[in-house]
Amino acid sequence: MSGTRAGLEVRLEVPGRVQASFDAAPGAVVAVIGPNGAGKSSLVRALAGLAPASGHARLDGADLLDLPARERGVGLVFQGQLLFPHLTALDNVAFGPRARGVPRSEADAEARTWLDRLGVGDLADRRPRRLSGGQAQRVAIARALATHPRLLLLDEPLTGLDVRVAMALRIELGRHLASYDGVTLLVTHHAIDALTLADLVVVLDRGRVAQVGTPAEVSQRPRTEHVARLVGLNVVRHGEELVSFTPRAVNVSLEQPVGSPRLRWRGAVADVSPHGDAVRLLVTADPDLIADVTPAAATELGLAPGREVWLSVKATSVRRYAASAGAPADGPPTAPST
Amino acid sequence: MRDTLGRAPVLLVVPAALATLLLTVPLVAMVAATDWPGLPEQLRSEPLREALWLSAMTSTVAVAVCLLLGLPLAWVLARVEFRGRGVLRAVVTVPLVLPPVVAGIALRTAFGRTGFLGEPLLDATGFGFPFTTWGVVLAHVFVCMPFVVISIEGALRSTDPEYDAAAATLGATRWTTFRRVTVPLALPGIVAGAVLGWARSLGEFGATITFNGNYPGTTQTMPTLIYVTRQSDQDAALALSLVMLLVSVAVLLALRDRWLGTRLAGG
Known part of the structure; x- marks a missing residue:
């Protein structure tokens, strides 16, 4: 393939929702910010394979849009986590590996490693109902990472959390993302997430990319009033x-x-x-x-x-x-x- | 009635009380009219034991078949978008409103010894459904399937399809998702649907007797036994009916404690 290159190259359109183009190198964290209805969630769902889109989204050279959701190798942390309520934290995290054919004991061991890494190893046997918001978010991130995605989509991962919990998780998330070699797309409406965690900021406004740049560029020279207010x-x-x-x-x-x-x-x-x-x-x-x-x-x-x-x-x-x-x-x- | 919205109006309370009476008086009368001293004797009769066993067995097998075939059908109705889904749902619902006798006639036309499917089946294998225990199961399945499918479809619809999406992003096939996410999440509703189907099956009379006749030991279920016994011996029929009433109440209690309670409480 002539255009083969590592990282993410997005040129896609979800008709009537969002039109987005940007590139990201492997290991990069891309923050997507914009007001409600700007198309952030549509972009995430299109990349995850949960909404139809035209154009292309090449991840390490292969077009994601050609593949069904389960073959994309994309990890998605949903807004509101969406942990399976009938499974323990451990089984939630082990779900991905097991769905990919990893034997149960191995999948469990892998899940345990991820829970430990996110600091919730002691909650492995709990059902989601008995987890706090911050704990559930950690389990959800562990669940997404346990499938070894090449692209990690985080849809408002810190929204709805207690301010102090969000602060602690933001710091930790930064650490995990720094050691993660895939591309991360972080949807947020907090400027601080974009400024502290991202290498690249994509500003969406009314379904269009209004600005793309490093956090420093975007925060010093915001092109939309929304971002100006955010920073x-x-x-x-x-x-x-x-x-x-x-x-x-x-x-x-x-x-x-x-x-x-x-x-x-x-x-x-x-x-x-x-x-x-x-x-x-x-x-x-x-x-x-x-x-x-x-x-x-x-x-x-x-x-x-x-x-x-x-x-x-x-x-x-x-x-x-x-x-x-x-x-x-x-x-x-x-x-x-x- | 200490309601902040005011007293319940007489125009509603009186009909409500009448409805309650209408539903309870016949059952109370039945219990009151039972010949209690003679009851143990009546319950030891061979036809009763046979019919009770046959009813329980055929209803259980029928529900198992309904789950095996009806759960996938309910899933297709709840989760797959296709043209004609509304028509399919309507077709599934028809037996629900069909008089059971008509269901029996329809089954005869299809599966009778000279029926549309029954004749080739008889020619090929020497087996025919009518007048056999399998015929009873078939009649029960036909009558119960709509109950099971419609109630399970409701249960599947009320579980968030976003969980299916989450499973897909984790790499699960739709079959894995069905097995490990969709069904477990809808399980209370699925069990409730199965119990409902079982209870409906236990009381099945019209379709069964029309399709299979009334042969003790092979096709005579409790309702048909009660029906024929009543023609000769009122007291015996009453005793048999009491057994059915007890079974019904037991089913209701099981439903309430295990599933209806949690469903109502959990939404």
Whole structure:
């Protein structure tokens, strides 16, 4: 095969749902982010073989779309785990190897190894009903990895977990993914997952790829408002150029400030919430902006929802970049190998 | 009735009470009219033992056949999309609403000694279904299969097909998935369907007697025995009926404790 190469090459379309193209090197972790309905789950289901798709998705040279789900060698960790409720954690993990013809004792030993690796070896005999959310997620990841997939699909693996549990699992997941030599596709709507775990970020928006880049590129130069919000940035469009700046760089005042009129907005405070040691304001302007102020300033300015304020930012605190995806600075959308 | 929505209306409570009476009075009357001192004598009779054994045996074999053939049919109806699925389901349901006597006539037309399938079978093997114990089983299967299929299909439908998807991504064939995921998850519903079919089979009368006649030891089941006994000896018929009532209540209790209870509680 002339196009044979290691890693994942996706050029697929699920009609009416999502159109996606990106490449990933072996060992790479690709984060797929985007708002609800952007097509993240459709992409995952198409790659797993659970939804029909056109185009191709080559994994180490072979087109996945030609194969039925069970022959794809793709591990899928479902949103909500979907552990078999009538089987113990051990039998859940051993299910994949056994379905592939591994003798029972060997499959059990393998399952035990994976449960141990994910730190839930002591829960082997429990049914899913008696596992906590975090434990069930670990078992689900062990179940997917026990089939030695060349592509691991994680559909919102940390969603619905207690914040502290999610934090611990994120760190561990990072460790497992670093030692995993297949490609990982991580669907998430938490920026931190994309930033801490991924080598490449694919931003989906309304069924299209809006941006592909390294986490640093995407977080510093977000092209969609959704991602900008996820990474806690403001993005404003100036013609063919995007301007991004942090909420901390925003100056909030009651009087009209001096400076560039293009970096000055007026609007009403829509929401006030604590954010670290600051107070974060959401201001309904054109476009909506977020600004962080000190609690003292918030009290002094009387910043409550409904309050009319002026926002401004210094020209030296903004980053300017091209708005279109084909900008030369970006280079080819390929993840580095880890 | 301490209901926050108010008192239950008389217009509903009175018919409900009447319905309850209608259902319980005949059974209570039967129990009350039983000649209790003579009962042990009646129950020791040879025809009763034969008929009871035959009923239990044929019903059990019939349910086994219904599961063997009906579970796959239920799975096809619940999990495979194809043109004509609705038609197939309708066809499966027809025997459910068919008068059992008509079922017996239909079976004769197909499997009778001069029947559409019965004649070639008789010519080829010398075996004919009518008037044999296998004929009883056949009649029972025909009548019970719809109960079993429809209730198991419901059970399969209520288990999340996403589990099948999960099994597929783990490399399982559909057969492995059926065996190790689909059936275990639907097991309570499958057992409930089988018990329902068994109870229906035990009471089967019309199709059996039409197709097989009434020969003690080979085709005379409990319902046919009760029917013929009643023509000569009311007390004996009553005693036999009491046995059937006890069996029915036992089935109900088994259902409630083992499966209906958990199904209701577990959704």
